[in-house]
Amino acid sequence: MAHDFDRLLDPASIAVVGIGARPSGPARRIVANLLSLGYEGALYPINPKYETILDRKCYPSLEAISAPVDLAIISVPAVNVPDMLRRGAALGIRNYMIISSGFAEVGGEGHALEAELKEIAAQNELLIMGANCAGSINFHGRKHLSFTAVFEGDEFKAGPVAYIGQSGAMGPIFYSMAVKQGIGFSHIISSGNETTHGLTDFVEYLVDDPNTKVIVAYAEQLKNGRCLLELGRKAKAVGKHIVVFKSARASAGARAAISHTGSMAGNDAICSALFRRTGIVKVRTLEELVSVCKLLLATRPLPTGRRTAILAISGGTAVIAADLVEESGFAVPRLHPDTRERLKEWLPEFASFDNPIDVTSGLFYRPDKFAKVLECLTEDPGIDQLVVFGAYKHAIGQALAEASAKVLADCPKYSVAAWISGGPEVARYFTDVGVPYFDNFAQCFEALNLIVPADEGAKAEVKSDGGHAAPADPQQEVLTEDVVKAQLKTFGVAVLDEVVASSAGQAADAARKVGFPVALKVISPDIPHRAKVGGVALGLHxxxxxxTEFDRMLARVRERVPGATVDSVVVQKMVAPGPELFLGMSHDPSFGRVLTFGLGGILTEALQQISFAPLPVSLDDARQLVKAVPAVKALLSFNPGAEDALAQVIARVSDWCVSKGEALKELDLNPVMLDEGRPVLIDGLAVVHHAETAPVPAAAHS
Incomplete structure (x- = not known):
């Protein structure tokens, strides 16, 4: 297959069937484009009406050519295309680009015509690009085999990005946007109706292409999705990336896709889930596509986690950056104590010595110190990626950018620059050292969120920071599940039968007492999210x-979270599967302590079916909280009396929160479930900040 695709995309001899004298004709434009780039191969325009076209000898037919032909470009009415394929096959021509339309995309007789093309191709082992395609462009080979006018006013820029798509126009549009961001291309390929060879065939070829690093596939429908998943794994193994711009996600788009390519669109939700598993990046817009390509073309390996260090030129940009980072699903962790100590040498004493870093005006005119601060961040063991936020293209802005770029040039960690109003003067400093550059803060993190899988972020949360545990806050106390439940039980909140066990024998005895099946959950104030480190086991009979699981669990958790206190587990009776609800409390700087209620389990963040109420929450307030979440109200409708019982639980939890006073900073009861129609607390965690050692609040940034 490789040999045929080489001749299809990099032909040494080309016949163009159906070329005319009209300048806007697609076949004539292909020849003009080829000649404009200095094509030196054999070129055979075919039309019996003319002796020459574009100063090239014109041939009356394919049979009149006495030399081998690598590629035949067909631009004749659809009804005549089958005959051209048969005649070409008889002459030994195996590769075809059919730019004629009027096949499956128009329905009716078009389906029959395309079926005939497939039959001829199968009988003669032909490779067809199209039908109904816009051709291809080989940038490194300088072969413009397309009728598009993509380069009018644009630079012909070769590079490592390849585009293959089921839309002829999308490739040039993407190119015109990407080239303005300094991105070069290896190929633009239009697969059209994919009569014999489709998107995955071209992707497979490009995975092996030495000039290609990032493969962009525009797909309205996938005929061979499983093959694409395998290619995603193969590309990842060789250090390449596949990005899919999947359209036809909604019903109207699916209808448009049918009329465009003559094929049905698939289930977008399934597509998204499977892509994530195989390392394929999926985007929704052209803007996302360009941004993702910039990130994937960086010279550093992609980040394996979501812990982000932010260096900003002002407090305002630091706050904006921190918001965008966390809203995009990334973490802004505290810096390692050694890093914070080193920063004292370079930052003014009134600056922030933790993440995000605001260098203040004291360093705005000191590029040398700005660079030293960035250097400290590059060496922090608890950081996966660095983002430098800046602004302005004047002399100072350029000096800061130049100083940053010099540090990042030697930094092995993944780094990104987001610089408002920087312009090409600033961009060049970063792009020259392989650091992606953005002039939009939001686009930067929207794109990062697409290339760093969520599961990788979860892993980053639990791995140790280079072997250094974060120092414990002496004023903060974590109330573990057993403590929270015991206290809430005194306020009338129902909990399941459970026992705390500190040995395998005690756990077995406890399980017998509470009744099988049981769940085992490790107890540790150092591990709030136990399931992520193997600290939860369900359905033990x-x-x-x-x-056996007691011993395995403690060994597993101690290995994954070194230094954590892990001595016991909760042995808990399990309830029948049912609706999972969430109840929590947090401290809002504007509204004080607020109770949150909604769907629980894995749906808490996914569906955002939640409601809020400031403490204290009365029984009537609690009823309103329940009614404010439509999904919960619908679930409870199957259990008479459950809605009111749940409201009573919410009110009692509020009473407990009030009794703890301002020291209670966080509460997480997730899930609360129904056991025979009765709300019961399954899991819980709370954070208390002791008032007697509370720190003096820092001055707010204004």
Whole structure:
């Protein structure tokens, strides 16, 4: 296959069937484009009406050519295309680009015509690009085999990005946007109706192409999705990336796709989920596509986690950056103590010594110190990626950019620059050292969110910071599940039968007492999210299974979270599967302590079906909280009396929160479930800040 695709995309001899004298004709424009780039191969325009076209000898037919032909470009009425394929195949021509339309995309007789093309191709082992395609462009080979006018006013820029798409116009549009961001291309390929060879065939070829690093596929429908998933794995293994711009996600788009290519669009939700598993990046807009390509073309390996260090030139940009980072699903962790200590040498004493870093006006005119601060961040063991936020293209802005770029040039960690109003003068400093550059803060993190898988972010949360545990806050106390439940039980909140066990034997005895099946959950104030580190086991049905899992769980958790206190587990009776609800409390700087209620389990963040109420929450307030979440109200409708019982639980939890006073900073009860129609607390965690050692608040940034 490789040999045929080489001749299809990089032909040494080309026949163009159906070329005319009209300048706007697609076949004539292909020849004009080829000649404009100095094509030196054999070129055979075919039309019996003319002796020459574009100063080239014109041939009356394919049979009149006495030399081998690598590629035949067909631009004749659809009804005549089958005959041209048969005649070409008889002459030994195996590769075809059919730019004629009027096949499956128009329905009716078009389907029959395309079926005939497939039959001829199968009988003669032909490779067809199209039908109904816009051709291809080989940038490194300087072969413009397309009728598009993509380069009018644009630079012909070769590079490492390849585009293959089921839309002829999308490739040139993407190119015109990307080239303005300094992105070069290896190929633009229009697959059209994909009569014999489609998107995945071209992707497979490009995975092996030495000139291509990022493969962009525009897909309205996937005929061979499983093959694309395998290619995603293969590309990742060789250090390349596949990006899919999947359209036809909604019903109207799907209808348009049918009329465009003559094929049905698939389920977008399934497509998204499977792509994530195989390392394929999926985008929704051309803007996302350009941004993602910039990130994937960086000279550093992609980040494996979501812990982000931010260096900003002002407090305002630092706050904006921190918001965007966390809203995009990334973490802004505290810096390592050694890093904070090193920063004292370079930052003014009134500056922030933690993440995000605001260098203040004291360093705005000191590019040398700005660079030293950035250097400290590059060496922090608890950081996966760095983002430098700046502004302005005047002399000072350029000096800061130049100083930053010099540091990042030698930094092995993934780095990005987001610089408002920087312009090409600033962009050049970063792009020259392989650091992606953005002039839009939001686009930067929207794109990063697409290339760093969410599961990788979860792993980053639990791995140790280079072997250094974060120092514990002496004023903060974590109330573990067993403590929270015991206290809430005194306020009338129902909990499941459970026992705390500190040995395998105790766990087995406890399981027998509470009744099988049981769940085991490790107890540790150092591990708030136990499931992520293997600290939860469900559905254990025997004493032997419980004893064995106790030993395995403690060993597993101690290995994954070194230094954490791990001595015991909760042995808990399990309830029948059912609706999972969430109840929590947090401290809002504007409204004080606020109670949150909604769907629980994995749906808490995914669906955002939640409601809020400031403390204290009365029984009537609690009823309103329940009614404010439509999904919960619908779920409870199957359990008479559950809605009012749940409102009572919410009110009692509010009473407990009030009793704890301002020291209670966080509460997370997730999930609350129904056990035979009765709300019961399954899991819980709270954070208390002791008032007697509370720190003096820092001055707010204004």
């Amino acid at each position: 025997s004493e032997d299974a419980v004893a």
